[in-house]
Each structure stands twice: as structure tokens, then as C-alpha cells.
Amino acid sequence: MKQKSAKNKLSGEAGFEEYYAGLYGERWQSIKESFAGEGSAVEYHVTGAEKSYFLDSASVLAALCLPLEGATDILDLCAAPGGKTLVLASRMPVDANLSSNERSPERKHRLSVVVETCLPTSISERVKTSCSDGATWCTRQSECFDRILLDAPCSSERHVIADPKYLNSWSPSRIKTVTTEQWSLLSSAYRLLSPEGILLYSTCALCPEENDGMIERLYKKFNKEGDAFALMSPAPDLSEISDFAQITLPGFEQTKYGYMIMPDKQNGAGPIYFSIIKKNKSCAKSL
Numbered sequence: 001m002k003q004k005s006a007k008n009k010l011s012g013e014a015g016f017e018e019y020y021a022g023l024y025g026e027r028w029q030s031i032k033e034s035f036a037g038e039g040s041a042v043e044y045h046v047t048g049a050e051k052s053y054f055l056d057s058a059s060v061l062a063a064l065c066l067p068l069e070g071a072t073d074i075l076d077l078c079a080a081p082g083g084k085t086l087v088l089a090s091r092m093p094v095d096a097n098l099s100s101n102e103r104s105p106e107r108k109h110r111l112s113v114v115v116e117t118c119l120p121t122s123i124s125e126r127v128k129t130s131c132s133d134g135a136t137w138c139t140r141q142s143e144c145f146d147r148i149l150l151d152a153p154c155s156s157e158r159h160v161i162a163d164p165k166y167l168n169s170w171s172p173s174r175i176k177t178v179t180t181e182q183w184s185l186l187s188s189a190y191r192l193l194s195p196e197g198i199l200l201y202s203t204c205a206l207c208p209e210e211n212d213g214m215i216e217r218l219y220k221k222f223n224k225e226g227d228a229f230a231l232m233s234p235a236p237d238l239s240e241i242s243d244f245a246q247i248t249l250p251g252f253e254q255t256k257y258g259y260m261i262m263p264d265k266q267n268g269a270g271p272i273y274f275s276i277i278k279k280n281k282s283c284a285k286s287l
């Protein structure tokens with residue numbers, strides 16, 4: 001009990017510092033320093049598109065790690081502003097369709113503009129944008145997508161540090177709120193995934209509860225016997241996007257259930273966590 005109340009007292013900039021220094025130890029200082037740099041933006045230009053899009057090389061890598069060979073129905077559940085949707089769309093097989101969804105109407109508008117201007121018509125006509133709550137999508141459909149990207153809303157510490165308004169109002173309860181949201185989205189995404197389908201879960205959070213913690217929950221809920229899903233190793237194939245971006249892919253560190261691209265070690269790229277899950281059998285009984 002004592003420990004819990006001490007944790008709850010953490011708040012604002014000092015609380016944020018203490019919390020993340022506790023998680024990362026001596027490394028925290030170099031992580032913060034890497035946030036102050038320029039990052040690792042790359043220009044992504046899909047041949048035939050009106051405009052280019054700029055995104056972090058770690059985001060390109062994460063979207064490249066969702067294998068698309070043989071896919072026909074692809075879902076990007078939390079897609080705005082659309083960087084990873086572009087990477088998926090530009091790599092998808094010619095007979096595949098991509099559903100690109102975003103809950104916020106304003107951000108969905110931005111997503112639609114990105115799809116229309118940063119993809120040639122031959123691809124954008126196979127990308128359908130929608131504006132709905134990804135967490136409840138599984139109440140309308142089930143096991144109908146063979147590839148899903150869930151790039152979940154997260155603590156995004158890099159942005160918290162950059163904005164005194166967020167830093168001053170930070171508290172650990174924010175992590176609790178975010179993980180509740182992430183779990184609703186991840187369990188919905190898992191239910192939407194076809195047997196034999198592949199789901200890539202990602203965040204830009206540093207907090208392990210939002211990363212490996214979510215995959216651990218997925219194991220507890222859907223994989224008690226150990227045969228319902230398996231983790232896959234990343235096998236990014238740079239040749240799939242070499243026409244669209246001049247990029248050196250950042251490296252990644254292994255965690256218990258996934259991978260982290262850390263800006264202090266990867267020239268400012270990231271942070272991005274991702275885990276790749278291959279569903280082996282239907283979860284219809286758990287629906």
C-alpha cells in the first residue's frame with residue numbers, strides 16, 4: 001500500500017523524470033538527449049503520387065515488418081495521419097485492399113487527404129478510409145482481415161518532453177488510461193484477425209506496460225494453451241520500398257515479446273515498439 005501511494009504522488013515534470021529514470025536508469029539521460037536532436041525523418045514518395053510524405057525511419061521500419069505477401073484484406077486500425085498507411089499501401093499486392101481507419105473526424109480528414117495526394121490513383125482506389133472506433137469494430141465483424149496494423153495511441157513520451165503543458169500535467173494515471181484504451185484496441189484487432197492472419201502491434205511509447213505489457217495480456221486472454229498464436233521475427237525487405245525512399249533502416253533491440261527502436265542508439269530514430277503476432281487458430285470461442 002505504501003508503495004502504491006508513493007507512486008501516485010509522482011506527477012508533473014519531477015514525477016515524469018523520476019518514473020522514467022526508474023525505468024531506464026543511467027540510459028535515461030542519453031534517451032532524453034537523443035530526443036533533442038533532429039530525429040530521423042525520411043521522404044517517402046510513391047511513384048506517380050502528387051506529393052511526398054515525411055515520416056520517421058523507425059515508422060517505415062515498423063510498417064515494413066508486417067508481411068504482406070498473399071494478403072487480400074488489410075486493416076490499419078488507428079491510421080491517422082497516415083504515414084504507415086502509405087507504407088502498407090505502397091507494398092500491398094495488386095489484388096489486395098486496405099481499410100484505413102481513424103476515430104477522430106478531424107484526423108480522419110487529414111488521413112483521407114494524405115491517401116488522395118500521396119498515393120497514385122491506381123493504389124488509392126484500393127484504400128478505403130473510415131472514421132470509427134476501432135475498439136468496438138469487433139462487435140460488428142470478426143476474423144475478416146488477414147493483415148492488421150494496430151499503431152495504438154500511447155504515452156508518446158517524446159512529445160510529452162517537448163511540450164511543457166503535457167509535462168506539467170503528467171501523472172502515472174495517464175498510463176493507466178492509455179493502457180485501458182490500448183487493450184480495448186488490441187483485443188478488438190485480435191478478434192478481427194483471420195486464422196492464419198498476422199497482426200503487428202506498435203506504439204511510440206517507452207513505457208513497457210504499453211508495449212510488452214499489452215502482448216502479455218494477449219497471451220493471458222487468448223493463448224493460455226500456447227497454440228492460439230505465435231510471435232514472428234521481423235524480416236523487413238528494403239527492396240519493397242527502395243523505389244519510394246532513400247533509407248537506411250534503423251536497428252532494433254529485442255524485448256520479451258517484441259522489438260524496440262531506440263533513438264539514443266539509432267541516430268534519433270524512434271522510439272517505436274513493435275510485436276508481430278501470427279494467429280494459428282480461430283478465437284471464435286473467446287468472442
Ligand SMILES: C[S@@+](CC[C@H](N)C(=O)[O-])C[C@H]1O[C@@H](n2cnc3c(N)ncnc32)[C@H](O)[C@@H]1O
Nearest residue numbers: 078079080081082083084103133134135151153
Ligand atoms: C499513433 S497514432 C497513429 C499514427 C499512424 N499510424 C501513422 O503512422 O501516421 C494513433 C491514432 O489512433 C487514433 N485513435 C485513438 N483511439 C482510437 C480508436 N478507439 N479507434 C480508432 N482510432 C483511434 C488517434 O486519434 C491517433 O490518430
